[in-house]
Amino acid sequence: MDDNPSIYSYSFDEFARSILNKCKSSEDVDIGVIKSAIEHLLDKSINDVISDTNAKNESVDRGNNLYDIASAHYKEAISNKNDISKIKLFSSEMNNTCNLLEILCSKIGANFGKYFDYIADGLHKYRSINNLVKNSDLIIKIIALPCEIDYALECYEYDRAFDLISFSNNLNHFFENVPFMSKAKQKIENNKQNLHDSLCEELALESDITRLTKYISLLRKLEITSEMDVRRMFINKRSSSINDKILRIEIDPNNLHLVFSTCVDIILKDTYEFVIFYKTLFGCLDDSISKATIDIIIDILNIIKNSYNFKRRDDSNNEDKNNVDYSSNISKLLEICETYSQIGLDFTCLVYSILQ
Incomplete structure (x- = not known):
């Protein structure tokens, strides 16, 4: 090992562990860390890659960490409606990383799953999400959904909140098959419960029959009560x-x-x-x-x-x-x-x- 080692001079085992430790201790870690790890693997021989990926059998839910980062970027973006550059940057980085993963897949073949489980459970199903992730508009929408629902609830826009929740139902196949979005799905479920609770509170206070009827109608559609x-x-x-x-x-x-x-x-x-x-x-x-x-x-x-x-x-x-x-x-x-x-x-x- 060099006297002044860079991340690339570590063994993959040590390097991956350092990445995971950073992910646990810092909110600033972004997808670039994963990208660097992939680039590091691409510099190694196939035998070295297989040897390192089989060295440990660990799995960390990196997908949730990535979702938190993207969600935070989006919340910041919608708070000042003129700038979604951070989300676009995240999406772009995601696309670039997936391109590298595609190269890595072809390099290590069937061992890809074992390799990526070691770094992040959240992206190890790359093959099933590749095309969807490359669509930056769609990934922005998916990351944005819970944030937008929160915003609608804060503004008492219950119809809009319900419409957004209904839209999310069309993405169930995506949520179910992609660990990267598991946290988004959970947040939307929480949004749904929050909408239900808000409607019940409004119902208790409302006297206008038209608004009362609207709240009742939305409660029925939510199908929680x-x-x-x-x-x-x-x-x-x-x-x-x-x-x-x-x-x-x-x-x-x-x-x-x-x-x-x-x-x-x-x-x-x-x-x-x-x-x-x-x-x-x-x-x-x-x-x-x-x-x-x-x-x-x-x-x-x-x-x-x-x-x-x-x-x-x-x-x-x-x-x-x-x-x-x-x-x-x-x-x-x-x-x-x-x-x-x-x-x-x-x-x-x-x-x-x-x-x-």
Whole structure:
């Protein structure tokens, strides 16, 4: 060994070990290190290469390290949208390295797998990824996916995050066969869970029916929460929202028309909207939505009944010149019943039984 040895004067065994130690201790190691190792091997005879690669039977997941480096470069690039040079540089280095690997493959033949296992598990399936890796645009997209999904979630762009996750599903064959991308796949799975958690948080806070419906729709498409649980979340959220309105109704015996119109608004607008959106989302009215709707309507009808009873007691002691026309109000409720019966809910009997 020379007095001032370069990396090329080490035995391959020592050289590879020094590379692995650097990979473990530094975030700055890039694909150039692997490239240098390949160049070093190309300078050796076939017998030397075979001898060195069989010397040890170790495997290190270098692919994840490479992914971390590429991902960090990309995050830096998208943070200042005008520069993706680092990712392009990474892709270019990847292409150059793969070209060298191709030469090495032809040199050592079947021993290639054993050689590269020794340096990095992450690239030892070069033959299966060669063409894909050489496409710089595609590799940039794959490296970029988790970063872009993160960015979409930070900006509350849930539709875009879902679209990116859906796009990743088209790459499953690639993720499954290429260890280099195993970490990308794991990060995307984490993104998917993060999107699910964000949607659940939004669902708990949202009151706008349109946005609420969008969140529910995305939750169903993610297929993390069961269909039944998604339906239950929607029912609980909307029932709670409507019940809040019911609790705020003030019974003013001197203004029963206002009490009645407020109740009708809730039945026709909020509750009816609730039922219609449920039917639009899930395609049918099942027992759970029927029960939730009926429970809401019973609460509202009881408010109307209590108001009228209070007014009747008051009227018996004091003649009311502005007496409420109860029959016309009941007729209005029956018209609402007809509206509901057209979508599969009939609570006509409820009106008669509660208001009698």
